Amino acid sequence: MIIKLDHVNYIYNPDTVEKVIAVDDVNLEIGGNSLTAIIGSTGSGKSTLIQMLNGLLKPTSGTVSYDGEVIFTEGKETKEQKKKIRDLRCRVGLVFQYPEYQLFDETVLKDVCYGPKNQGFTQEEAEKKARKALEEVHMPEKSILKSPFDLSGGQKRRAAIAGVLAMEPEVLILDEPTAGLDPKGKTEVLDLLKRYQREKETTVILVSHSMEEVAQYADRVIAMHKSKVILDGPTHEVFSHREELEAIGLGVPEVQAFTESLGIKDAITVQEACDAILQRQKAE
Amino acid sequence: MFRDITIGQFYPVTSIINKLDPRVKLCGVVVYIAAVFIINNIFGLLFIIAALAVLIYLSKVPLKHIMKGLRFVWFLVIIAIFFNLFFSDGDIIWRWWIFHMSRQGILRAAFFAVRLVCVIVGSSMLTYTTTPTNLTAGLEKVMQPLNKIHFPGHEIAMMMSIALRFIPILSEEINKIIKAQLARGADFDSGGIIVKAKGMIPIMIPLFISAFRRASDLATAMESRCYSGGEGRTKMYPLRYHKRDTVGYIVLLLFLLASIGLRILMQQFVTIGRI
Known part of the structure; x- marks a missing residue:
């Protein structure tokens, strides 16, 4: 499963005074059995980039293809295409920043079932997948029938991640999965992601601001600055460019x-x- | 879905209208709306349209942007036209079933549509050219005399400014939640009305929770900075009238007089196109 970006641009509010170029001519290939980290200072276009990877945002120009198939084709959106994009969103799971703010159901279990049920699984199948996902994130058995709003911060985060894992995506993308967690919560989340990636031999992409986390967990690093990809390669190689990284406010x-x-x-x-x-x- | 709510949002350019004191602009909206209903003939109508065109030109807000904001009110305009066009009595010129068109009806429909659009565009010019901070400062000042009868002018202005400030925040929040649920395979487009309404639950609950959380955070932040209502509170930039504001008031007065004049004068000369 390979996501390929070909000369991708994204512009917010085109043709107005508030026009912002968020992603500028990006060419990338991400996939395979790897954990990729995307680093970059605030406003460098990371979040926009990852939203294009699962079809939530349509690039202003350029193409994004998944598994050799171009996601957005020119012209009007047909019903068929809409379905295809929805299908893609299930195959490429995206966990947003502070995902616990999207929890809504009465119990953790029901909330995690939301994804699989949208995929068309029956209640029973969905529950089975949800329980499996909750197990993967080490949710204590006694918590899964609690209201998600009664959990601790770290548990809420893991419940929300389980909500995406339950859909069994082929590629998992996370936007700053450790933001706002305490050190223990951070390690728990990162360990579970690494283990998940190794066990399933799948692609995990995460956005991070902590160079320590990236150095310890990632196989590959993509550094963004001012909407462009400026460094891309194996973790050790990227961190050998100390001056460049310091110049864009990231460091080693x-x-x-x-x-x-x-x-x-x-x-x-x-x-x-x-x-x-x-x-x-x-x-x- | 909830994006591009341009109506009521400040458009950031520097223009002479932008720099005017908010009190002048508030007064201007009242005068303009009054003028729209004072005029009663075609010349008057052309006059207020021309005035609006000059205002838009001076404000440097692109016409395209204003039209985008109007998108949500076209529906209202069309309904108004429909009822005036087909149900007005007078010299009937066309009739079918319960519908009938009259000469007066056609005129009235045209007038009504133009008036409605003028009022909406005219009053939205206020928010396009005034920052929310300035707008509330102006409102507070205008309502100040009412303090004597214990009317909570400051509190109302503060509530308004918070409400206005929260429109973009909540619309951003709602977009974020929609995207997050879309990423979990949500489908907001298909299904009947009940399925669609049910589909809103995963958006509305997180939105309400987030709105309450933000409100409580804001209250704490305000209290920790010793906010205790309007009494004795000073302003960083108090409103002060400049020369241009005096000119603004004079222009408004002339505009009002001209509209009244057009109504009275044309009464004698024009018989067609009057309602």
Whole structure:
């Protein structure tokens, strides 16, 4: 399953004084068995970009194709095309920023069932999928019949993520899944995403502002600045462009900055830094 | 669906109308609406249309933008035209079943439509050219004399400004929620009216929760900055009249006199096109 963007542009409010170019000539291919992180400062076009990946936004120009098939074709939207896009949204799951604000049903279980039921599954099947998804996010058994508004912040977030996981998407996209969570909640969410990605061998794309998180969890990093993709590659390679990253207000993980002052290159996580330092001690 | 609600939203350009004191503009809306109903002949109608055209030109708000805002009121205009056109008595010139058209009816329908559009466009010019802050400051000032009879002018102005401020916030919120539910496979387009209404639940509940949360956050933020109503509260930028505002008032007075004059003068000369 590969999402391919070909010369994609997106402009908000075209032909008015408030015209904003949010995505500017982006070419990308994302897919396969990988966890990709999209980084970039606020307003760099990340959120707009990911909304085009599942057909929520139609690019102003350029094409987005999924699995070799172009999502939006020129001309008027037909009924058939609308159905195709809805179908696509089920195959490419998108979890928005602060997804807990979209919870609405009486119980967590019912809320998670919403997605599968929209896909056309029966109540029973939907419930089965929902229970499985809730298990994947480690929702305690006693919480799934509670009102989603009675959960803690971290649990609400995981319930909302389960709401998308229950649809069993082929590609999972998350917009800042850890924003506003405490350290424990952050680790829980990221660990579950990594595990989900490894187990299903699928594509997970996440937007993040924390270079530490990205260094530890991502296989590939895409850096955006002023609506353009400026760096794209394996995590280690992207973080080797320290000056560029600092110039656009992002920087590198703190541990990397620290170890570089010790003369150690390419250690972007605490674990790698430890190994490198120990190795050096041994050599000495 | 809820996007592009342009009616009642400030359009950010710098123009002479933009810079006018909000009190002048508030007065202007009242005068304009009065003038629209004072005039009663074709010349008067052309006069108020010309005045509106000049106003739009001076305000630098693109006509296209204004027309976009009108989209929601065309329906009203069409109904008004329909009833005036087919159910007016007078010199009947066409008749079918319960419908009949008269010379007076055609005129009345045309007048009514133009008047309605003029009133809507004229009054929306106020919000297009005035920031919500300025608008409420103006309203508060206008209502100040009523304080003597314990009319809560400040509170009403504050409520208005909060309500206006919340329109774009809530419309953004609603768009976000719609997108989030679309991403979960929601289908808001198909199905009968009941299915569609039920489909709104996943939008309305998060919206209400978010509106309450925002309201309570705002109340806390206001209290923690010692807000305690209008008494003794000063302004960072108090409203002050400039020369252009005096000119504005004079223009408004002349405009009003001209409309009255057109009605009285034309009464003698024009017999056609009068209602």
